[in-house]
Amino acid sequence: MYPTKIKINESIFLSPLEMEDAERIVFCLNDIQVSQWMAEVPYPYFIEDAKAFILRGTNQENSTEVVFAIRNNENELVGVVRFIDILEQKARINYWIANPYWGKGIMAEVIKKVCDFGIQELMLSRIYGHVLVENLRAARVLEKCGFTCEGMFKKSVKKNEKFFDCKLYALVVEKIN
Amino acid sequence: MSLSKIIINKDVFLSELNESDEKNVVIYLNEKDIYKNTLRIPFPYHQEDFKFFFSWISKDIEKNCVWAIRNHDGKLIGVVGFHNIIRNQKAEIGYWLGKPYWGKGIMTAAVKAASAFAFESLGLSRIYACVFLKNIASTIVLEKCGFELEGILKKNVKKDGVFLDEKVYALVK
Numbered sequence: 001m002y003p004t005k006i007k008i009n010e011s012i013f014l015s016p017l018e019m020e021d022a023e024r025i026v027f028c029l030n031d032i033q034v035s036q037w038m039a040e041v042p043y044p045y046f047i048e049d050a051k052a053f054i055l056r057g058t059n060q061e062n063s064t065e066v067v068f069a070i071r072n073n074e075n076e077l078v079g080v081v082r083f084i085d086i087l088e089q090k091a092r093i094n095y096w097i098a099n100p101y102w103g104k105g106i107m108a109e110v111i112k113k114v115c116d117f118g119i120q121e122l123m124l125s126r127i128y129g130h131v132l133v134e135n136l137r138a139a140r141v142l143e144k145c146g147f148t149c150e151g152m153f154k155k156s157v158k159k160n161e162k163f164f165d166c167k168l169y170a171l172v173v174e175k176i177n
Numbered sequence: 178m179s180l181s182k183i184i185i186n187k188d189v190f191l192s193e194l195n196e197s198d199e200k201n202v203v204i205y206l207n208e209k210d211i212y213k214n215t216l217r218i219p220f221p222y223h224q225e226d227f228k229f230f231f232s233w234i235s236k237d238i239e240k241n242c243v244w245a246i247r248n249h250d251g252k253l254i255g256v257v258g259f260h261n262i263i264r265n266q267k268a269e270i271g272y273w274l275g276k277p278y279w280g281k282g283i284m285t286a287a288v289k290a291a292s293a294f295a296f297e298s299l300g301l302s303r304i305y306a307c308v309f310l311k312n313i314a315s316t317i318v319l320e321k322c323g324f325e326l327e328g329i330l331k332k333n334v335k336k337d338g339v340f341l342d343e344k345v346y347a348l349v350k
Contacts, residue, residue, distance in 0.1 A: 088335045125340060126332045151328010154349040155303045158266045163302060168345075172331045 006068070006117060008109050012101075014068040014081065017057050021069055022050040024077040028098045037135045038096060039157040039166070057082065066122065070097055070110055079107075081114050089125040091118060102137070108144045115145065119173055128170040132157060142169040180244060183294060185286045191244040194234070194256060198245055199227045201253040205275035214312040215273065216334055234258070242299065246274065246287050254278050257287045259295055259304070267303035268295060272318075279314070285321045292322065296350050303349050307333070310342040319346045 006014040029035055029045040042049060057067035064086045070079035079097030093114070097107050118124040131138045133152065143149075147169040155163040183191040203222055205211070212220035219226050234241040243258030255274035262268040270292065274284045295301050306324060308315045324346035332340035 089340075090333070090335075128330075150330050151345055153303075153305070153327050153345065154347055156267065156305075158263075158302075168328055168330065170331060 006113055008070075008106065008113060011073045012078075012106055012110070013071055013073075014110065014114070015071060017054055017067050017069045017077075017080070019051070019054055019058075021077045022047055022054060025050040025053065025080070028078070029096070031099055033099050034096050037132055037138060039130065039132065039159055039164070041096075066091075066118075068114065070106075079110075081110050083114075083118055083122065083124075083127070086122065086124075089123055091122065091124050091127055093118075093127050093129045108141050111141065111145045115171055125173045126170060128168060130156070131167045131169060133165040133167055139167060139169070145171065147171045180242070183244070183290050185246075185283070185290055188249045189254075189283055189286065190247055191257065191287060191290060192247060194231070194243050194245045194253075194258075196231060198253040199224055199231075201275075202227045202256070205253075205255070206273070208276050210276060211273050214309055214315065216307075216309075216336060218273070239264070242268075242295070244287075244291060246283065248278075255284070255287070257284075257291045259291070259299070262299060262301075265300035265302075267305065268299065268301055270295075270304050270306050284318045288318055288322045292348055301350070303347055305345060305347040308344045308346060309334075310344055316344065316346075322348065324348045 008014065026045055026047050029041055032043060035041050035043040035045065056062060057065060065082060065084050066086065067080065067082040069077045070081060072078050078101055079095065081095040083091040084094055085092045093111065095107065095111065115127055118127055129142055129147065131142065150168045150170050152165055152167050154165050156166045157164040180193045185191065203224055206218055206222035209220060212218055234243050240262045241258065241260050242262060243256060245253045246255035246257055248254050255272065255278065257272040259268040259270055270288065272284060272288060292304050295304060306319055308319065310329065327345045327347050330343045330345060333343040334341050
C-alpha cells in the first residue's frame with residue numbers, strides 16, 4: 001500500500017517517504033521539543049534509526065503501515081504522519097511535525113486529510129491515537145479533528161526508564177454497522 | 178520460561194499448559210457462551226486450533242506466559258495467561274474457564290494469583306485486559322481482582338463481521 005500526493009495548503013503537501021529523507025528526519029527528531037512526546041522515538045536519534053524507519057515504512061509488502069512525509073513547498077521533509085497496526089479496518093495514527101510549523105493549525109489540517117484518506121481509501125472504521133497525558137497540544141489537535149477521548153491508560157508508556165500515563169483518542173465512522 | 182505450580186486453594190492450582198491438555202481444552206471450548214465473549218477462540222473448536230495456539234505460545238515465550246487452571250486431580254478446567262508481555266513494563270491478561278466451573282470464584286482466584294506472579298516475576302507495573310462491552314461476567318472478575326475501568330473503545334474489534342465495543346481494565350502497581 002503506498003500513498004499518493006495530497007495537498008494540504010499552498011505551502012504544505014504530503015507525499016511518499018524516500019530514502020533521501022533520512023538526514024532531515026534525523027535533524028528534526030534530534031529536537032528534544034519534538035522527541036520528548038514520542039513514546040517510541042529514541043533520543044539521540046541516529047541515521048541508522050531513520051534508515052530502518054524508512055525501509056519499514058516504504059516496504060510494499062508491509063500492509064500494516066502507510067507512511068506519508070509532510071513537506072514544505074521546497075519539497076523538504078518537515079514531519080511524518082502515518083497509519084500503523086492496520087488491521088480489520090482499524091489503524092493507529094502517529095505523527096510529528098518540526099517545531100517551526102507548530103501553532104499554525106497545520107498538523108490539524110494534515111490529520112483531517114489523512115483520516116479522510118484512511119476512511120475512503122483504506123476503508124478504516126476506527127482510527128485511534130495515543131497521547132502522553134502531559135502533551136496537551138497533541139490532545140487539542142486530535143479534538144479539533146473530531147477525535148474523542150475514550151480513556152486514560154495508567155503507566156502505559158515507558159520512556160527513558162520512566163512511566164507515563166497516556167490518553168486514548170479515537171475517530172469512529174458511525175455509519176458502519 | 179518454565180512455570181512453577183501455584184496453589185489457589187485445596188481444589189485448584191495453576192501449572193504449565195502442555196500438549197496433553199488438548200483433550201480438555203477441546204471439550205471446554207466447544208461452548209458457545211465462551212465463544213461469544215472472546216475474540217480469538219474459534220467455534221467449533223478443533224484439535225488443530227489447540228495445536229495452533231500451543232505452538233504460538235511456545236514459539237514466542239518472551240511475549241507469552243500461559244498456565245492451565247487445574248482441579249485437584251490435575252485435569253485442566255481453564256486457562257489464564259499473559260500476552261504481549263513487555264518485561265519490566267506491561268502485559269495483557271486473558272483467561273477462560275470451563276462452563277461447569279463458573280460461579281464458584283475460581284476465575285477470580287486464578288486471575289489474582291497469576292497477576293501477583295506477573296508483577297513479581299515479570300517485573301510488570303501494568304496488567305490490562307480488553308473485554309467485550311457485553312461480557313458482564315468477565316467484568317465482575319476483573320473488578321473483584323482490583324482492576325479499574327480505564328475506557329470504552331468504540332468498534333475496537335470485529336467479530337463475525339460485526340464491530341464491537343470493548344472495555345479496557347487495568348491493574349497498576
